[in-house]
Amino acid sequence: MEKYFDASYIWNSIPVLLPFLKVTFLVAGSSIVLGTIFGLLLAAAKLSSIKLLRKLANLYTTIMRCTPSIVLLFLVYYGVPALAENFGINLHSIETAIFVVVTFTLQFAAIMSEVIRSAYLAIDKGQFEAAVSVGLTPFQAYRRIIFPQALVIALPNFGNGMIALLQEGALAYTIGLIDIVGKANLIIASNINAHALEIYIALAIVYWVLSIIIEKFFAMLEKFFGKGKKTLETT
Amino acid sequence: MLEIKNIHKSFGNNEILKGVDLAIDKGDVVVILGPSGSGKTTLLRCINFLENADQGHATFGDIQVDFQNVKKKDVHSIRQRVAFVFQNYNLFTNKTALENVTEGLIIGRKIPKVEAIEIGKKALDKVGLSEKYDAYPSQLSGGQQQRVGIARAVALNPDIILFDEPTSALDPELVGEVLQVMKNIAAEGTTMLVVTHEMGFAKDVANRVIFMDGGVVVEEGSPHDIFVNPKEERTKKFLKRVIPEDYNYYI
Amino acid sequence: MNFQFLVETFFVALSGVPIALLVTIVAMLVALPLGFLLALTRVNKIPVIHHIAKIYVSFVRGTPIIIQIFIIYSSIPLLLKIIFEKYNIAYDIYKINPIWYAFIVFAFSTTAILIEVFRSALSTIDKGQLEAAQAVGLTTFQAYRRIIIPQALVVAMPNICTATVNLIKATSLGYAMSLPEITLKAKVAANVGYNYVEAYIDIFVVYLILCSTVEYIFKRYEKHLSKFKVAKA
Numbered sequence: 133m134e135k136y137f138d139a140s141y142i143w144n145s146i147p148v149l150l151p152f153l154k155v156t157f158l159v160a161g162s163s164i165v166l167g168t169i170f171g172l173l174l175a176a177a178k179l180s181s182i183k184l185l186r187k188l189a190n191l192y193t194t195i196m197r198c199t200p201s202i203v204l205l206f207l208v209y210y211g212v213p214a215l216a217e218n219f220g221i222n223l224h225s226i227e228t229a230i231f232v233v234v235t236f237t238l239q240f241a242a243i244m245s246e247v248i249r250s251a252y253l254a255i256d257k258g259q260f261e262a263a264v265s266v267g268l269t270p271f272q273a274y275r276r277i278i279f280p281q282a283l284v285i286a287l288p289n290f291g292n293g294m295i296a297l298l299q300e301g302a303l304a305y306t307i308g309l310i311d312i313v314g315k316a317n318l319i320i321a322s323n324i325n326a327h328a329l330e331i332y333i334a335l336a337i338v339y340w341v342l343s344i345i346i347e348k349f350f351a352m353l354e355k356f357f358g359k360g361k362k363t364l365e366t367t
Numbered sequence: 368m369l370e371i372k373n374i375h376k377s378f379g380n381n382e383i384l385k386g387v388d389l390a391i392d393k394g395d396v397v398v399i400l401g402p403s404g405s406g407k408t409t410l411l412r413c414i415n416f417l418e419n420a421d422q423g424h425a426t427f428g429d430i431q432v433d434f435q436n437v438k439k440k441d442v443h444s445i446r447q448r449v450a451f452v453f454q455n456y457n458l459f460t461n462k463t464a465l466e467n468v469t470e471g472l473i474i475g476r477k478i479p480k481v482e483a484i485e486i487g488k489k490a491l492d493k494v495g496l497s498e499k500y501d502a503y504p505s506q507l508s509g510g511q512q513q514r515v516g517i518a519r520a521v522a523l524n525p526d527i528i529l530f531d532e533p534t535s536a537l538d539p540e541l542v543g544e545v546l547q548v549m550k551n552i553a554a555e556g557t558t559m560l561v562v563t564h565e566m567g568f569a570k571d572v573a574n575r576v577i578f579m580d581g582g583v584v585v586e587e588g589s590p591h592d593i594f595v596n597p598k599e600e601r602t603k604k605f606l607k608r609v610i611p612e613d614y615n616y617y618i
Numbered sequence: 619m620n621f622q623f624l625v626e627t628f629f630v631a632l633s634g635v636p637i638a639l640l641v642t643i644v645a646m647l648v649a650l651p652l653g654f655l656l657a658l659t660r661v662n663k664i665p666v667i668h669h670i671a672k673i674y675v676s677f678v679r680g681t682p683i684i685i686q687i688f689i690i691y692s693s694i695p696l697l698l699k700i701i702f703e704k705y706n707i708a709y710d711i712y713k714i715n716p717i718w719y720a721f722i723v724f725a726f727s728t729t730a731i732l733i734e735v736f737r738s739a740l741s742t743i744d745k746g747q748l749e750a751a752q753a754v755g756l757t758t759f760q761a762y763r764r765i766i767i768p769q770a771l772v773v774a775m776p777n778i779c780t781a782t783v784n785l786i787k788a789t790s791l792g793y794a795m796s797l798p799e800i801t802l803k804a805k806v807a808a809n810v811g812y813n814y815v816e817a818y819i820d821i822f823v824v825y826l827i828l829c830s831t832v833e834y835i836f837k838r839y840e841k842h843l844s845k846f847k848v849a850k851a
Contacts (some may be wrong), residue, residue, distance in 0.1 A: 166452060194830070195826065197783065197829070198783065198787075198823060198825055198828075198829030198830060198833075199825060200787035200788070200790035200791075200801070201785070201787070201790075201827065202790055202791065202801065203790060203801065203818060203821050203822050204822075204824060206814065206818045207818045207819070207822055210814040210815045210818060211815050211818065211819070214815045230513045244467075249646060256455075256457070258453060258455055258457035259380075259457060259459060259460070261417050261451075261453070261457060261459035262453060262458070262459065263450075263459070264417075264446060265415060265417070265446060265449070265450065265453075265476055266445055266446075266470060266471025266519060266520075267443075267447050267471045267474075267475025267476055267523065268470070268471065268474050268475050272474050272475075276474065277459050277461070277462075277470075278471070280667040281460060281461050282404040284461075295679070295680070298682075299681070299682040300603065300682070301682075302682035302684050302685060303682070303684055303791075311683075313682075313684075318697065328688070328692050329689065329696070331683055331691055332688040332689045332692060333689060335681075335685050335688075336677075336685050336686070336689060338675070338682045339680060339681045339682060340677060340680040340681050342680075343676075343679065343680030343681070344676070344680060353630065353683045
């Protein structure tokens with residue numbers, strides 16, 4: 133059986149796939165926003181003086197770090213409706229996208245909690261002391277002095293987290309989400325698996341370009357927000 | 368104006384302050400000397416509540432404080448009257464020199480921005496940094512950063528300025544410029560409480576010197592009393608170690 | 619909730635652990651030295667190779683691993699078929715054990731990750747260390763083996779641990795290559811009676827135990843390695 137590799141198939145399929153990036157972005161975007169908020173709460177818990185809160189937050193992070201994405205996806209997809217059934221709530225007609233967002237929000241929050249926590253800890257305690265010494269309330273000190281500095285430190289790790297989330301999101305097709313990967317698999321199935329390699333290469337190109345764009349964007353942000361910081365040489 | 372009575376502070380099992388009394392009048396320039404671990408920095412940090420003393424009383428003008436039972440409101444009011452200059456400057460790295468000085472005025476004391484900038488510029492001029500309003504701390508030398516730190520304290524027009532080893536983190540050639548600034552503001556009548564190892568400053572500028580060791584005040588008096596006629600053995604030992612044998616410290 | 623199934627499937631999932639570990643270990647054994655060497659070319663800016671390495675790393679980090687798996691799993695049989703036909707090797711490509719594809723994919727991916735890990739670890743080592751080693755008469759090779767690599771390893775350990783844990787998690791994608799690892803085995807068992815929830819709970823627990831154990835081992839090893847570091851006074 134001669135397998136016919138058609139390179140032009142790669143370029144031709146990209147326009148067909150691109151519209152479905154909308155779904156990919158919507159799902160990733162929601163997960164990032166919700167995940168950051170939840171991550172902020174977790175970071176606060178990890179830094180709090182209440183031991184129980186710290187232990188719970190750390191336990192959550194460890195569990196998330198040790199769970200593969202597809203396992204989490206399926207657990208949420210099958211497990212949450214099953215759990216809800218016990219309380220008489222029927223979740224079976226909920227959009228697949230919701231389950232995907234929930235899964236990646238949970239995952240992203242764990243990553244964010246570490247990024248935020250380490251950025252906060254990297255700031256000299258003296259900054260806070262000086263702020264309250266000139267008469268700022270603790271809240272004002274955090275908002276005007278600590279937070280802006282923590283943002284700059286967290287920015288590169290946030291960018292990496294975003295790119296990682298984008299990659300993990302490609303697995304959402306396994307529970308039926310028709311994002312760009314889902315559409316690609318539909319096309320392949322409708323061609324009875326011919327030209328599968330070309331379509332996968334097209335997908336890889338799309339994702340690669342997206343990742344590079346995000347990287348460049350964050351590099352720009354770091355430059356913009358890093359006013360007043362001495363920049364290090366980077367290779 | 369400021370009176371501290373019987374202040375105690377422990378860190379874990381280590382008692383650092385073992386009952387210290389202190390009284391400062393308006394216009395005083397008081398220098399605290401002592402070996403490391405004597406509690407001088409801890410004393411300073413307790414005064415503006417960067418550390419929480421375990422025991423003791425204090426009177427800041429008309430505010431009475433019991434260190435075992437301090438009200439947040441009182442802490443905030445006291446911090447408006449007491450300014451602090453840090454050993455490591457602690458300038459806000461994300462703000463310019465001028466913004467560092469005006470931050471406390473605009474946000475802490477709710478002074479209108481235009482007025483605050485005027486005050487800020489004057490303070491920076493006073494410390495000799497008129498060219499550096501818009502410089503970020505990372506662009507300034509250590510001496511310049513500390514001078515901004517002093518300007519930041521001065522601009523608040525506090526009742527008293529606390530200095531925690533202001534020149535200890537500086538390269539030797541930059542110490543002079545900071546000490547000169549401190550001399551100038553002392554001459555203007557600012558009340559200052561200074562922890563330092565700079566004996567020259569203590570002799571020339573202070574009107575009172577306190578020697579602390581092991582968490583207690585060992586001896587206090589005028590610079591003449593302490594440097595020329597020290598009474599306590601511990602004081603004499605400390606001075607011998609710190610001042611070279613052949614130095615003529617006869618005032 | 620079918621508890622009997624829950625318990626039975628736990629052991630089914632557990633039976634996939636050896637394969638997952640085998641793939642992880644083989645991939646790591648290839649990726650560690652290869653990643654280190656390529657990291658050296660990046661740090662020392664060896665012409666041509668360091669550019670290729672840069673693009674290679676960018677590709678691996680910029681594309682989802684599942685897509686890398688799809689591409690490699692689709693293209694290698696193709697290539698092999700062409701090679702076999704050219705040299706008249708009578709081997710059925712469909713008989714190749716999926717584990718070989720797994721080795722290739724995960725070694726490919728992990729090498730790229732480790733290039734970055736080693737590159738940043740090496741950049742924290744003072745250049746003076748190499749200079750001093752050469753000054754006392756060590757060859758460059760000896761200097762790396764006895765001075766540089768031990769220090770870089772300590773710095774890189776946490777990231778190597780993360781990479782290993784991520785690799786173990788990535789083996790869950792082996793289903794795309796029909797690899798009989800943890801997830802696939804349990805899923806197959808679940809398909810019989812549609813007991814998906816129980817199956818995924820078991821899978822989840824197995825990965826949790828596996829990853830925590832690996833993290834614990836790494837932390838112990840890190841402590842052992844840092845013995846030469848003096849604690850901050």
